């Protein structure tokens with residue numbers, strides 16, 4: 001370790017991933033810095049749909065399913081601890097969630113995908129059921145007649161993700177982390193005796209370890225320390241209605257009523273976006289589908305819409321890595337940072353604090369993409 005290291009650990013990126021990791025890293029007398037961009041930075045953490053979602057996670061990687069289920073199970077205590085520490089109620093509710101289908105063909109396709117996922121080698125069972133229209137209508141009487149059925153998973157839930165963001169931030173400050181906004185990292189050098197020098201326009205800081213948690217920014221940063229972060233932006237558009245009396249008693253993949261009463265309708269999946277702009281075509285398509293599911297939505301005003309860029313790896317699963325050429329440099333990126341916030345804080349951060357990732361997260365290494373193009 002470099003004798004002059006100002007910090008034990010520098011977390012690069014102040015999104016939900018960086019802040020959740022910071023929660024698990026702070027304490028024990030460790031000096032932690034969070035280096036972040038400025039107020040206008042692109043942050044998926046500010047524009048997400050706020051689901052703590054299990055049911056569709058893991059087709060193609062059984063370990064991701066178990067990791068997600070484990071995080072959802074940690075969420076209640078995680079939310080309680082954050083509320084007790086910061087006073088922010090995260091509005092966590094895990095009543096089970098639905099993926100609703102508007103035709104038998106849609107329902108068949110979803111059921112088949114669930115069965116493929118659950119038949120994978122190494123899959124740890126997750127409860128799920130197919131519910132017909134009548135059963136869903138008993139749970140949510142405002143259901144439209146066009147909904148033929150849906151997939152229900154009792155582990156699914158949602159939170160108020162902006163409050164999560166604020167609470168994580170407040171907790172980090174209360175635990176003594178140094179938040180350094182307007183400190184975009186331009187360069188990282190591994191120091192000869194160990195540790196790192198991280199250059200920003202406001203000068204350099206040194207740290208014994210670094211965690212790259214910069215969302216899409218990781219793609220450039222990873223190369224500086226012998227890592228790889230093949231992430232791409234995928235735009236999601238979301239809109240929210242005026243507040244109304246509670247009628248959506250379960251969150252859905254593309255529809256949920258917030259703890260404050262507004263209904264969020266989302267979220268598109270658009271590849272190769274130029275920016276975060278919203279477009280009436282996509283919003284109208286999402287609104288039409290939502291109204292078919294719950295016709296009373298047609299009488300509500302949309303009060304806000306936004307676009308945000310997801311941080312997607314080639315297979316959609318997280319990438320967790322430690323550099324072999326610059327030991328002490330870690331990489332953490334994922335596209336479900338809300339769902340995984342509890343696992344990041346309580347399972348992954350302690351590994352980073354100990355200085356090595358466990359075998360339990362080895363399947364998330366970027367090395368999974370190192371397969372010959374032609375066998």
Ligand SMILES: Cc1cc2nc3c(=O)[nH]c(=O)nc-3n(C[C@H](O)[C@H](O)[C@H](O)COP(=O)(O)OP(=O)(O)OC[C@H]3O[C@@H](n4cnc5c(N)ncnc54)[C@H](O)[C@@H]3O)c2cc1C
Pocket residue numbers: 012013014015016017018035036037038041042043044045046047048049050051052053183184185186213214215216217218221235236237238267308309310311333334335336337338339340
């Ligand atoms: C439309 C949409 C819907 C979503 N819905 C859900 C959902 O329902 N449930 C769920 O679990 N997840 C959801 N997500 C995903 C979730 O929001 C992301 O997983 C999460 O925000 C990624 O967090 P992050 O911290 O990695 O990235 P970001 O939030 O993008 O934050 C990255 C941070 O790094 C900083 N940074 C970048 N480069 C540098 C640099 N060089 N130096 C210093 N700082 C840097 C940025 O300023 C930013 O603060 C959704 C995302 C979108 C876009």
